[in-house]
Amino acid sequence: MNNKSGAILVLSGPSGAGKSSLLKEIINDIGECYFSISTTTRPIRDGELDGVDYHFVNEEVFKKDIEEDNFLEYAFVHGNYYGTSIKPVKEALHAGKLVLFDIDVQGNTYVTSRLGDITTSVFISPPTLSELKKRLEARSTDSKEVIERRIHMAKREIQRISEYDFLIVNDNLQEAADTLKVIANAARVKIPSNEINDFVQRWEDIEDI
Numbered sequence: 001m002n003n004k005s006g007a008i009l010v011l012s013g014p015s016g017a018g019k020s021s022l023l024k025e026i027i028n029d030i031g032e033c034y035f036s037i038s039t040t041t042r043p044i045r046d047g048e049l050d051g052v053d054y055h056f057v058n059e060e061v062f063k064k065d066i067e068e069d070n071f072l073e074y075a076f077v078h079g080n081y082y083g084t085s086i087k088p089v090k091e092a093l094h095a096g097k098l099v100l101f102d103i104d105v106q107g108n109t110y111v112t113s114r115l116g117d118i119t120t121s122v123f124i125s126p127p128t129l130s131e132l133k134k135r136l137e138a139r140s141t142d143s144k145e146v147i148e149r150r151i152h153m154a155k156r157e158i159q160r161i162s163e164y165d166f167l168i169v170n171d172n173l174q175e176a177a178d179t180l181k182v183i184a185n186a187a188r189v190k191i192p193s194n195e196i197n198d199f200v201q202r203w204e205d206i207e208d209i
C-alpha cells in the first residue's frame with residue numbers, strides 16, 4: 001500500500017466552535033499537509049487576509065467559477081457562497097499530502113459521498129450553546145444579526161454530528177488540539193478500499209529470501 005496517495009481531513013462545526021484556532025495549533029505537527037483555501041462571497045473580517053484565510057470574491061466571480069466547474073463542492077451558508085476549488089486539492093492529493101477542509105455539513109456530505117474512501121471527518125463542537133455565543137461575541141468579528149444567524153444555524157448543525165467519524169468538544173483548546181493531532185495522523189493511514197486488493201497481491205508476491 002502506498003501511503004503517498006494523500007488523504008482528506010474534514011473539519012466542520014458551528015461558526016465560532018474553534019476550527020481555525022485548532023488548525024493553527026496543530027498545523028506544524030501533522031506532517032506534510034495542505035489547507036484548502038475556500039473561495040467565498042462573505043465580506044472579509046478584520047485580521048483576515050485574502051488568499052490566506054479565503055479567496056474573497058464577489059458573486060459574479062463565484063458564479064463564473066460554478067459555471068466553469070472549478071469547485072469540488074460549494075454551498076450557500078449563512079447568506080454567503082463558499083466553495084472548494086478542485087485544482088489545488090487534486091495536486092495536493094497527488095503529492096501525497098493530507099488535505100485539510102474547514103467546510104460545513106453540506107460540504108461534508110458531498111465530500112464523503114465522492115471521496116469517502118480517503119476522507120476522515122471530525123465535528124468540532126463548543127461545550128454549550130451559551131459558550132458558543134460568548135465566543136462569537138468575544139471574537140467581535142460579526143454584527144449582532146450575523147451572530148444570531150450563526151447561533152440559529154448552530155442548533156441545526158449540531159443535529160448532524162452522527163454523520164461524522166469523530167466528535168471533539170473544544171472546551172480546553174490544548175486538549176482538543178492534542179486529540180485532533182492524533183486523528184489527523186490516523187487519517188493519513190486510512191485504507192482506501194480500492195488499494196486493499198493490490199496490497200494483498202503484492203504482499204503475497206514478495207519473497208524476501
Ligand code: ADP
Nearest residue numbers: 015016017018019020021135139170171172173
Ligand atoms: P471557527 O473557526 O470555528 O469559526 P474560531 O477558531 O475563530 O472558530 O474561534 C472562535 C473564537 O473562540 C475565537 O475568538 C477563538 O479565539 C475562541 N476560542 C477558540 N477555542 C477556544 C477555547 N477552547 N476556549 C476559549 N475560546 C476559544
Ligand code: 5GP
Nearest residue numbers: 015038074075077082083084102103104107
Ligand atoms: P465563516 O464565515 O465563519 O468563515 O464560515 C462559515 C461556514 O462556512 C463554516 O461552517 C465553514 O466551515 C463553512 N465553509 C467555509 N468554506 C467552505 C467551503 O468551501 N465549502 C463549504 N461547504 N462550507 C465552507
